[in-house]
Amino acid sequence: MKKAPTKAMKSPRTQAIHGEFLSKSWEFSHHLIPPMTASTTFRLESLERGAQGFSTFGAPQDSAKPIWIYDRLEEPTTKMLEDQLALLEKGECAVAFGSGMGAIASTLMSLLKAGEKVVAHKTLYGCTYSLITNWLPRFQVNHELVDINDLKGLEKHLADSKTRVIYFETVSNPILEIADLEKIASLVKAANKKRSKENQIYTVVDNTFATPWALRPLEWGIDFVIQSLTKNISGFGTEMGGAVIAPKSFESMLRVARKDFGAIIHPYSAWHILVYGISTQAIRFEQQQETALKVANFLEKHPKVQSVTYPGLKSHPQYKLAKKYLKSPEGQFAPGTMISFQLKGDMKKCQKFVDDIAKTSYSITLAVSLGLTKTLIEVPGFMTHSAIPDDQKDHCGIDPRAIRLSIGLENAQDIIEDLAGALKKV
Numbered sequence: 001m002k003k004a005p006t007k008a009m010k011s012p013r014t015q016a017i018h019g020e021f022l023s024k025s026w027e028f029s030h031h032l033i034p035p036m037t038a039s040t041t042f043r044l045e046s047l048e049r050g051a052q053g054f055s056t057f058g059a060p061q062d063s064a065k066p067i068w069i070y071d072r073l074e075e076p077t078t079k080m081l082e083d084q085l086a087l088l089e090k091g092e093c094a095v096a097f098g099s100g101m102g103a104i105a106s107t108l109m110s111l112l113k114a115g116e117k118v119v120a121h122k123t124l125y126g127c128t129y130s131l132i133t134n135w136l137p138r139f140q141v142n143h144e145l146v147d148i149n150d151l152k153g154l155e156k157h158l159a160d161s162k163t164r165v166i167y168f169e170t171v172s173n174p175i176l177e178i179a180d181l182e183k184i185a186s187l188v189k190a191a192n193k194k195r196s197k198e199n200q201i202y203t204v205v206d207n208t209f210a211t212p213w214a215l216r217p218l219e220w221g222i223d224f225v226i227q228s229l230t231k232n233i234s235g236f237g238t239e240m241g242g243a244v245i246a247p248k249s250f251e252s253m254l255r256v257a258r259k260d261f262g263a264i265i266h267p268y269s270a271w272h273i274l275v276y277g278i279s280t281q282a283i284r285f286e287q288q289q290e291t292a293l294k295v296a297n298f299l300e301k302h303p304k305v306q307s308v309t310y311p312g313l314k315s316h317p318q319y320k321l322a323k324k325y326l327k328s329p330e331g332q333f334a335p336g337t338m339i340s341f342q343l344k345g346d347m348k349k350c351q352k353f354v355d356d357i358a359k360t361s362y363s364i365t366l367a368v369s370l371g372l373t374k375t376l377i378e379v380p381g382f383m384t385h386s387a388i389p390d391d392q393k394d395h396c397g398i399d400p401r402a403i404r405l406s407i408g409l410e411n412a413q414d415i416i417e418d419l420a421g422a423l424k425k426v
């Protein structure tokens with residue numbers, strides 16, 4: 001077999017195409033593209049090796065002679081995807097799941113025990129909110145929903161011996177707030193100095209909106225990074241997946257959690273995300289981002305629009321933080337592909353506008369999800385974030401009239417014309 005050339009000097013743009021160059025997870029030397037696997041179970045050459053596979057499961061595999069046992073434990077295509085994700089997020093290891101929620105639930109369930117507390121930012125993706133406020137309390141895991149950038153308030157929670165996990169989205173869904181990662185991580189590090197090894201606080205962030213192309217949280221001192229692979233990383237709207245990028249010392253625990261909770265990714269999805277998604281993510285993200293700035297500028301100037309939130313606009317309340325954290329691996333400002341905006345007037349106007357887009361727009365589709373090749377519009381308060389009770393929406397930063405736009409790969413002018421047409425009618 002040809003010796004793998006070194007990846008060390010190559011940029012993430014190139015690494016996203018070639019990865020480790022030769023995968024340790026598959027014994028091939030002729031394929032340019034890894035073969036797609038579909039085998040729920042694997043032939044074992046002896047009882048001894050089978051027993052060894054079970055007893056050592058979860059620990060990093062001997063890459064020269066991996067033992068594959070059963071799809072729900074580990075399998076080669078998923079392993080290659082994980083290697084790629086760890087490389088792009090600059091982490092020690094990655095564990096892939098069947099969805100973003102599979103990754104979030106498995107990570108929180110792994111890190112928290114009864115009697116402990118997760119301190120989370122008050123604006124969260126709807127299902128994450130539901131997981132933390134509806135499900136974790138059934139296992140006596142408590143929560144506090146705070147403003148994560150209120151550092152004085154955060155310090156108080158860090159002093160509480162029950163606090164074990166700090167959880168937030170690096171760029172919040174749907175209102176695009178930027179978390180001050182470096183400050184938060186350094187406060188947690190200081191608090192951990194006063195705690196025993198068994199009672200450390202972990203920072204867990206959801207980096208789905210930014211993707212590793214715009215932000216690498218581990219470089220700022222964060223412990224765990226979660227991605228919904230369903231969104232920009234997969235990108236074409238055909239696959240679901242999730243991942244957590246974690247310290248090596250947690251790999252075993254996370255793999256056992258995935259094995260026992262069962263939130264595995266199908267190798268078919270892992271293959272598509274690996275082969276089509278990751279290798280084209282940078283170029284899609286950059287094109288969508290370029291269009292997003294044009295659309296945000298158009299909306300901001302429109303007389304019927306009350307406000308626009310986009311991290312690339314100077315009017316973004318945290319423009320300075322956006323400039324600091326949102327950067328491509330090549331050093332370019334990377335404010336992303338997501339926009340939030342509100343029209344002047346009441347909810348009826350908002351509804352009329354969105355319905356008109358749904359009925360008449362060619363380039364914009366009323367649909368949830370984001371980061372795809374097609375531009376999508378939705379109203380989070382009634383759709384993706386409807387799990388948040390009405391009396392909590394204000395506290396959680398969800399204005400019912402806020403409209404979320406995920407910019408795709410269409411011609412920018414076509415998207416703008418479709419928005420302009422619908423705006424004319426309200």
Ligand SMILES: *Cc1c(COP(=O)(O)O)cnc(C)c1O
Nearest residue numbers: 099100101125173208228230241
């Ligand atoms: C979509 C989304 C998730 C959940 O991901 P799934 O793959 O749909 O389970 C989590 N966090 C954020 C920020 C999301 O946008």
